[in-house]
Amino acid sequence: MCRGAQHVVNRILPAADTILHDHRVKFTREDIDSSELDRRRALYGPLTEAVRELVDATIRTEVDESVIREVHAEVAAAAAKLRAKQLDGAFGLRFTTGGESFAWGNAGIGLRNALAPPLSVESDASGLHWTEVTLGAPYEGPPGLVHGGICALVLDHLLGTTASSIEPRFTGTLTLRYRRGTPLGRLRAEARITRNEGRKTVVNGTLSDAGGVTVEAEGIFIGPATATA
Numbered sequence: 442m443c444r445g446a447q448h449v450v451n452r453i454l455p456a457a458d459t460i461l462h463d464h465r466v467k468f469t470r471e472d473i474d475s476s477e478l479d480r481r482r483a484l485y486g487p488l489t490e491a492v493r494e495l496v497d498a499t500i501r502t503e504v505d506e507s508v509i510r511e512v513h514a515e516v517a518a519a520a521a522k523l524r525a526k527q528l529d530g531a532f533g534l535r536f537t538t539g540g541e542s543f544a545w546g547n548a549g550i551g552l553r554n555a556l557a558p559p560l561s562v563e564s565d566a567s568g569l570h571w572t573e574v575t576l577g578a579p580y581e582g583p584p585g586l587v588h589g590g591i592c593a594l595v596l597d598h599l600l601g602t603t604a605s606s607i608e609p610r611f612t613g614t615l616t617l618r619y620r621r622g623t624p625l626g627r628l629r630a631e632a633r634i635t636r637n638e639g640r641k642t643v644v645n646g647t648l649s650d651a652g653g654v655t656v657e658a659e660g661i662f663i664g665p666a667t668a669t670a
């Protein structure tokens with residue numbers, strides 16, 4: 442998990458039971474140490490990368506019909522193999538006995554989620570948070586441009602992580618202004634806390650390509666009433 446999110450989770454863990462009760466967040470404690478977590482990371486990460494590659498290849502392939510049918514059967518067989526033993530529901534947020542956390546199903550950062558871009562949030566001492574990401578064909582909305590909902594995902598996650606750098610925060614309201622289309626390719630998003638009012642934290646941010654800002658965002662993030670400081 443990225444550094445910012447790990448910090449948030451460390452703040453959340455003491456309040457996990459009450460948050461679980463109030464928000465039905467799925468927390469799971471796993472009796473494993475960090476070397477086992479690393480082993481699993483090395484096992485599942487490449488699988489997810491391969492699935493991501495498959496998604497992109499599926500969109501862009503121009504091979505013959507017979508190859509499409511062949512690959513369809515192979516992919517269906519691979520999915521059936523993975524389904525032979527699986528979780529009842531979603532992955533949730535898990536933590537090891539040492540307190541390391543992993544949200545591997547998360548739509549923004551999940552190590553086991555091929556739909557996740559994936560995002561990794563960095564921050565500096567001034568309170569600036571940022572993420573750099575390359576969004577390719579699977580994230581297209583208007584031709585050649587990033588889907589507006591994907592821009593929202595990136596900004597929601599970044600602004601949420603920024604808001605949660607002090608205390609855990611949920612997105613209450615997220616306002617976006619799409620100034621121009623966001624081209625597929627390399628992008629950078631930045632965010633900063635602009636106001637703190639009790640349980641409410643206001644965060645402003647932007648999504649940019651090499652030519653400048655494409656989307657402006659403002660989010661109001663609310664701390665769960667039961668979370669402890």
Ligand SMILES: CCCCCCCCCCCCCC(=O)SCCNC(=O)CCNC(=O)[C@H](O)C(C)(C)COP(=O)(O)OP(=O)(O)OC[C@H]1O[C@@H](n2cnc3c(N)ncnc32)[C@H](O)[C@@H]1OP(=O)(O)O
Pocket residue numbers: 446449450453460466597598599600601602605609610611612613614640641661663664665666
């Ligand atoms: C915690 C686990 C997370 C782990 C993730 C770690 C990674 C981090 C990255 C995560 C990134 C991804 C993040 C995600 O994807 S978070 C997922 C998307 N968001 C949600 O699912 C949130 C759903 N909503 C709720 O749970 C509740 O409605 C919340 C908690 C938001 C407020 O319900 P609560 O009952 O607590 O509120 P209150 O009535 O006591 O009001 C309190 C104050 O707040 C003001 N207010 C209330 N609602 C809103 C609103 N919608 N906009 C603006 N303001 C609002 C209200 O006026 C009042 O202000 P004041 O009158 O005092 O001035």
